[in-house]
Amino acid sequence: MSDKEMKFEVALTKLEEIVDKLESGDIGLDDSLKHYEDGMKLLKFCTAKLDEVEKKIEILVKDKGGKVTGTKTFKNDEDSDKLL
Amino acid sequence: MQTPKILTVSEITKQIKGLIQQFEGVWIEGEVSNFVPHSSGHMYFSLKDEKSVIRAAFFKNANQHLKFKIQDGMKVVVHGNVDLYEKSGQYQVIVDNMEPKGLGMLQLRFEQLKEQLKKEGLFDQARKRKLPILPKKIGVITSPTGAVIRDILNVLQRRFPNIHVVLNPVKVQGDGAAEEVAEAIKYMNEDGSFDVLIVGRGGGSLEDLWAFNEEVVARAIFSSKIPVVSAVGHEIDFTIADFVADLRAPTPSAAAELVIANKTDLIEKIRAYEVRLTNDLTNKYQTYKEKLDWIRKSGLAMGLKRTLEIFKERISNAAKSPAFLRPKEKISQLKQEVDEYESKLAITIGHFLENRRNEIKVLQGKVESLNPLKILERGYSVTLKLPEKKIIKSASELKKNDEIEVKFANGTINAMIK
Numbered sequence: 001m002s003d004k005e006m007k008f009e010v011a012l013t014k015l016e017e018i019v020d021k022l023e024s025g026d027i028g029l030d031d032s033l034k035h036y037e038d039g040m041k042l043l044k045f046c047t048a049k050l051d052e053v054e055k056k057i058e059i060l061v062k063d064k065g066g067k068v069t070g071t072k073t074f075k076n077d078e079d080s081d082k083l084l
Numbered sequence: 085m086q087t088p089k090i091l092t093v094s095e096i097t098k099q100i101k102g103l104i105q106q107f108e109g110v111w112i113e114g115e116v117s118n119f120v121p122h123s124s125g126h127m128y129f130s131l132k133d134e135k136s137v138i139r140a141a142f143f144k145n146a147n148q149h150l151k152f153k154i155q156d157g158m159k160v161v162v163h164g165n166v167d168l169y170e171k172s173g174q175y176q177v178i179v180d181n182m183e184p185k186g187l188g189m190l191q192l193r194f195e196q197l198k199e200q201l202k203k204e205g206l207f208d209q210a211r212k213r214k215l216p217i218l219p220k221k222i223g224v225i226t227s228p229t230g231a232v233i234r235d236i237l238n239v240l241q242r243r244f245p246n247i248h249v250v251l252n253p254v255k256v257q258g259d260g261a262a263e264e265v266a267e268a269i270k271y272m273n274e275d276g277s278f279d280v281l282i283v284g285r286g287g288g289s290l291e292d293l294w295a296f297n298e299e300v301v302a303r304a305i306f307s308s309k310i311p312v313v314s315a316v317g318h319e320i321d322f323t324i325a326d327f328v329a330d331l332r333a334p335t336p337s338a339a340a341e342l343v344i345a346n347k348t349d350l351i352e353k354i355r356a357y358e359v360r361l362t363n364d365l366t367n368k369y370q371t372y373k374e375k376l377d378w379i380r381k382s383g384l385a386m387g388l389k390r391t392l393e394i395f396k397e398r399i400s401n402a403a404k405s406p407a408f409l410r411p412k413e414k415i416s417q418l419k420q421e422v423d424e425y426e427s428k429l430a431i432t433i434g435h436f437l438e439n440r441r442n443e444i445k446v447l448q449g450k451v452e453s454l455n456p457l458k459i460l461e462r463g464y465s466v467t468l469k470l471p472e473k474k475i476i477k478s479a480s481e482l483k484k485n486d487e488i489e490v491k492f493a494n495g496t497i498n499a500m501i502k
Contacts (some may be wrong), residue, residue, distance in 0.1 A: 008218040012353075013427065019360045039361045046354050050347060051246065053220055057237060059228060059251040060271075068271060074228070074251050 008049045044056040097170050104175050107166035112138070112177060116158045127154065131162065131177070139176035140164075146180045150309035152193040159185040178230060190290050194297050197324055201299070206276045206306045207327045213311045215331060217345050219279035221248045223272040223310070225265060228253035231335045232315075239340035244347045250278070255295075256285035262298035269304040269312070281308065282339045283325060284315030296323035303328055466491040470498070 014049035018039040022032065091099075114131030121127050125144030131139050140162065142154075154160070164179040186193045201207065224241065226232050228251060240247050252272060253262040265283065272278050283305065285296070295301060296316045305312045305328040314329035315336040326332040333339035467476040470487040482488065486501045 007216065009216060012217070015354075015357050019357055022361065029216040036361065039357075043354060043358050045362070047351075049218060049356075050350060053246050053248050055241075055282075056248045057241075057251075058249070059253060062253070066267065068252075071250065074249075 006045065008046060011042050011045050011049070015039060015046065018042070094170070097168065097173060101168040101170065104166050104168045109163065109165065109239040110177075111161055111163050113159075114138070116154055116160055117156050119154055119156050121154075129154065129156075131160075139174055140179050141176055142179040142182065147182075150182060150188055152184060153196050154182070161185050177252055190294065190297075194290075196297055196322070197297065197302070198327065201302055201324065201328065206302060212330045215311050215343060216279045216315065218350070219344060221250065221278050222343055223250050223252060223275075223278040225252045225254055225268040225272065225281060225283045226285055226336070227256045230286060232284060233333075235337045236282060236315075236340045239337050240344060243341065244344050245345065252402045257288070257292050257295055261295035262301050265295055265302035266300040269301075269308050273308055273310055278310050280343050281310050282336070282343060283312055283329070284333070284335075284336050285317070285337060286336070287321060288316040293317050293321060293323055296325040298324070301325050301485075302328045313339045313342055402500045 018035050022035055022039070049080045058071040060068045061070045061072055063069050112131060117130045117137075119127070119129040125148070127142040127147055129140050129142070131140050132138075142162075154377065161183050162177060162179045163181040164177045166175060167178050168175045183189055207210070223231065224236055226236075233251060235251065240249060252268040254268050255261040256265070269281065269283065272281055283296075283301075285293070287293075290297075293316055295391055296314070302324045305314070305325055311330040312328075313331045313333050314323070314325045315333040316323045316325055319334040322332075331342055333342050344395050419461050468474060468475050468489045468491070469482065470489055473489065476482060476488065482501050484501055488499050488501065490499060
C-alpha cells in the first residue's frame, strides 16, 4: 500500500479490520505479528494525516469577467466592501 | 334603388380585422388545450372555458423568457392583442405574456423542474456520494460577505484548527447568480484539488433563493465529481440544489459540521485503536514469556534427559554384553565404546544446545522487534497440573483423572484427563 495514495478513511477502516482480526484471536503467531506491525503503520499514518494539512483560509480573486486570476488570504472579519 | 355594395373577401376581412384589432392589450383567463410547441419556437394553443374557445399564438420572441412549461389543462392568464389571420379567416390572441393562475409562477416552475429532474434521475439516492472524513481542501461557494461564510469558517476552524478552505465568491441572488454558482462549481471541479464543496447562501424569500432552484445550478451539482453539500436558507427551505446535492445541510453552520469530523474525536478514535491493538498483544505477553521460560529451562532439561536415558540404556546393554563375561578381552572395547558414546553425547548436546539457543534467539528477536509495545504470541497454550500448578512438559507426566489447568491467551480452563 502506498501511504501517499491511501486515504485517511481507508486507513481507518483497515485499522479497524486489523484490530477486529487480532481480537478475534484465531490467527497464528506470524500473522498476528504481521497484523500488529501493519496496524502500527496505519496508526502512524492516520496520526500524521491529522496534522498534514496546514491552516489556510483563502478566497479566489476574479477579474471583471468573473475569471479566476488567483487566490489571496481571506480574513473572516475583513471589511466586506473591500471584497466586492 | 340602391345597388348593394359588393365587397371582396379581402375587403370584408380587412374591415373585420380592423374591428377585432380594437381588442388590444387584453387580459384573458382560461384553460390551455391543444397545446402545440412548434419546432420554430412558436407555440400554438387554445384557451377555453365552459362555453367558448379562442385560438392563441405565443411567438418565440415573446415566449422565450417564460419561466414555466405550458401544458394542456393548465389554468392561465394571458396578456396580448386579438388579431385576425387573413389566410384562414380565424381570429386569435397574439400572446405577449402568460402567467399561471393560482399557484405562483416561481412555485410552478419549481414544481415543474423538480418533477423533470427527478424523472431524469438527478435526485437518485444511489448516486449520492459519501463525504470524506478528512478533506484536505474544502471549497465553499457563496457570497464573500454576510453571516454565511463567517458561520461556516467559524465552525470549520472550531472542529479542525488546521484546515484548508478556499472560498469561491459568487453572487447568490439576482440576475446571473445561478450562472455564477454553476460556473464556480465547474471551476472547483476543473481545479481538481478539492475534496468536498459547500454551496449555499443564507435564508430569504423564494425569489431570494431562486438561483438555487435554477436548472443550470442543478446540472452543475449533478455533474460535479466532487461531493457537494448544499446549505441554502433555513431548515425549512428546500431548493432544487438541495435535492441534487450529495448531502443537504439544514443551515450553513450544519454544512460545516458535516464536511469535517471533529479533530479531537478523530484523535480519540485513533488512540482507542492503538490501545486495542497493543492491549490485545500485551494481555498475552505473559503467556509468551512462560513459553520462553519453558523452553529455556524445561525444554533444554528434557532434551538432556532423553539423551542421558539413551546413554544409560546403552550402558546397561553393554553390561550384559560378552565384555563383562570376558572382561579382560573386552574391557578396552567397552572403554572405547563409552568414549564414542561420550563424544556422540557431547556432539548431540552441543547440537541440541545450539538449536535451542537459536530458537530462543528467534523468539527473543520477535519480542524485542516489537518493543516497547510488547508482543505476544498466538495459538499456544500452557498446561499446568493441579493443585501444585506445575507446568506440564510431556504427556507422560499426566495420568487418568489428573486435574489440569490450561492457560490460553485470553483465559484459562480447568480440565480432567480422560
